Amino acid sequence: MASEHWDALVLGGGVAGLSCATALAEAGSRVLVLEKGPALGGRARSFQDPETGLTWDNGPHLFSGRCHHILRFLKRLDRESRLVFPERLRMDFFDGKAADSLRIPATLGNRFGLLWAVWSLRGLGPGDKWGTLRLRRGLAAVDLAALAGITGRAWFDSMGQSRQVVERLLDPLSRILLNESSEKVSAAALAQTLRELILGGGDAMRLGWSSVPLSELYAEPARAYISARGGSVMLSTEVTRFVEDEGRVMGAADEWGQRFLADATVATLPPWELKRLAFPPRLKGPWEGLDSSAMGTVHIDFETPVLDVPVAAMTGTTASWVLARPGRTGTDQRLSLAVSAGRDVLKASDPAFFEAGRRDLAKCLPESQKARITGWKVAREPSARLSHPPGSEGFRPRPGRVLPGLSLAGDWTRTGFPASMESAAASGTRAAEELMERHA
Numbered sequence: 001m002a003s004e005h006w007d008a009l010v011l012g013g014g015v016a017g018l019s020c021a022t023a024l025a026e027a028g029s030r031v032l033v034l035e036k037g038p039a040l041g042g043r044a045r046s047f048q049d050p051e052t053g054l055t056w057d058n059g060p061h062l063f064s065g066r067c068h069h070i071l072r073f074l075k076r077l078d079r080e081s082r083l084v085f086p087e088r089l090r091m092d093f094f095d096g097k098a099a100d101s102l103r104i105p106a107t108l109g110n111r112f113g114l115l116w117a118v119w120s121l122r123g124l125g126p127g128d129k130w131g132t133l134r135l136r137r138g139l140a141a142v143d144l145a146a147l148a149g150i151t152g153r154a155w156f157d158s159m160g161q162s163r164q165v166v167e168r169l170l171d172p173l174s175r176i177l178l179n180e181s182s183e184k185v186s187a188a189a190l191a192q193t194l195r196e197l198i199l200g201g202g203d204a205m206r207l208g209w210s211s212v213p214l215s216e217l218y219a220e221p222a223r224a225y226i227s228a229r230g231g232s233v234m235l236s237t238e239v240t241r242f243v244e245d246e247g248r249v250m251g252a253a254d255e256w257g258q259r260f261l262a263d264a265t266v267a268t269l270p271p272w273e274l275k276r277l278a279f280p281p282r283l284k285g286p287w288e289g290l291d292s293s294a295m296g297t298v299h300i301d302f303e304t305p306v307l308d309v310p311v312a313a314m315t316g317t318t319a320s321w322v323l324a325r326p327g328r329t330g331t332d333q334r335l336s337l338a339v340s341a342g343r344d345v346l347k348a349s350d351p352a353f354f355e356a357g358r359r360d361l362a363k364c365l366p367e368s369q370k371a372r373i374t375g376w377k378v379a380r381e382p383s384a385r386l387s388h389p390p391g392s393e394g395f396r397p398r399p400g401r402v403l404p405g406l407s408l409a410g411d412w413t414r415t416g417f418p419a420s421m422e423s424a425a426a427s428g429t430r431a432a433e434e435l436m437e438r439h440a
């Protein structure tokens with residue numbers, strides 16, 4: 001059965017798909033988005049608990065202060081004001097025994113403020129702190145290509161970072177920013193992220209979050225934006241193959257054989273989903289070797305605030321970091337504890353997961369035991385983020401046209417950013433701009 005012909009077909013309704021589809025719709029294209037899930041948002045989405053009616057995100061999502069592509073996407077939807085960025089970086093580090101605080105004082109600029117904040121860390125000795133200056137110098141002169149084949153840990157060692165600095169500061173940052181320990185992650189991906197955060201200056205050092213559930217932030221507004229411009233979004237529609245004619249991709253088809261035809265098709269599925277499709281043999285490539293890392297989340301709502309910084313790293317605990325946001329009433333607080341261990345940990349039952357989260361908090365924030373819990377929820381994402389092992393950067397294809405009629409986008413494409421929401425938005429925008437240039 002053939003359906004109507006569209007200017008563009010976008011496969012996948014996550015950040016990449018929706019940033020691409022809205023950019024095309026803005027330029028006057030009639031776009032059809034096909035999404036296999038029952039809602040838009042992909043790996044950055046929210047969902048409602050049918051029992052309590054409460055809305056939860058699928059996990060804590062941090063936005064870098066330099067997320068220009070995300071901000072451009074949100075601006076298109078008139079939603080950029082929903083992102084909250086604190087003026088100064090404030091982060092706690094818990095190792096189960098002692099807490100340490102990295103706080104940039106309001107009286108200093110970010111650059112000197114960070115030096116001051118590191119110098120003020122109680123858990124590091126003077127030698128450890130001096131050593132971090134070598135890291136800063138190393139980042140300023142870093143050659144990312146030379147780091148592509150080694151782990152973050154090997155790179156830290158080569159710059160003489162002490163075990164204390166790695167364990168208390170750098171490894172926790174690696175888990176927060178890339179969901180993997182520095183022993184596993186490629187030094188290039190880690191250096192790219194740390195360079196932006198530490199040397200980016202000004203906005204870069206501000207880690208922000210959404211003040212509304214992720215679906216409200218961009219997914220539903222994007223659907224309305226596309227529909228208002230003659231496009232459409234089909235949910236619960238799983239694409240199983242591409243439609244080809246004489247070497248050109250003409251569209252895609254779902255499991256029921258329904259065909260969706262368009263002048264151009266943009267696939268924004270992550271690699272582990274894309275390779276499950278029947279795709280043209282010419283699309284085969286090293287990207288098929290890319291894999292994901294898992295993440296679980298325990299959200300806990302407290303009646304009163306229990307953490308006075310937005311982000312805290314945790315070591316020696318099940319969770320590796322926590323995002324603290326104001327709750328619904330303004331006086332309450334939602335803590336989202338991120339568990340970035342292997343997939344096995346996701347097999348725990350919801351109550352066991354919740355109890356592990358509570359134990360972590362009791363260890364790191366004993367005062368939290370006195371605060372009343374008003375709700376909790378567990379979310380599991382077996383394929384949460386792209387894994388960045390050494391050597392994987394070269395497996396990432398560039399976003400944009402790969403075959404006649406077919407473009408790729410998605411956080412995992414080689415955008416110059418580690419796979420993240422910013423990378424997803426950048427890839428979607430690039431794929432859309434390339435199509436618009438071709439048709440100009």
Ligand SMILES: Cc1cc2nc3c(=O)[nH]c(=O)nc-3n(C[C@H](O)[C@H](O)[C@H](O)COP(=O)(O)OP(=O)(O)OC[C@H]3O[C@@H](n4cnc5c(N)ncnc54)[C@H](O)[C@@H]3O)c2cc1C
Nearest residue numbers: 012014015016036042043059061062239384410411420421
């Ligand atoms: C728990 C968690 C926490 C995270 N925290 C952060 C963070 O703090 N900061 C950050 O920057 N990033 C974070 N990320 C990563 C971020 O969410 C992703 O990088 C980003 O959302 C990826 O967007 P995307 O559009 O490229 O891919 P996706 O969101 O995966 O979108 C692809 C879409 O395609 C759909 N699809 C798949 N197969 C088919 C098919 N056959 N037919 C039709 N549709 C299909 C999927 O359902 C999905 O909606 C986190 C991710 C998770 C899961």
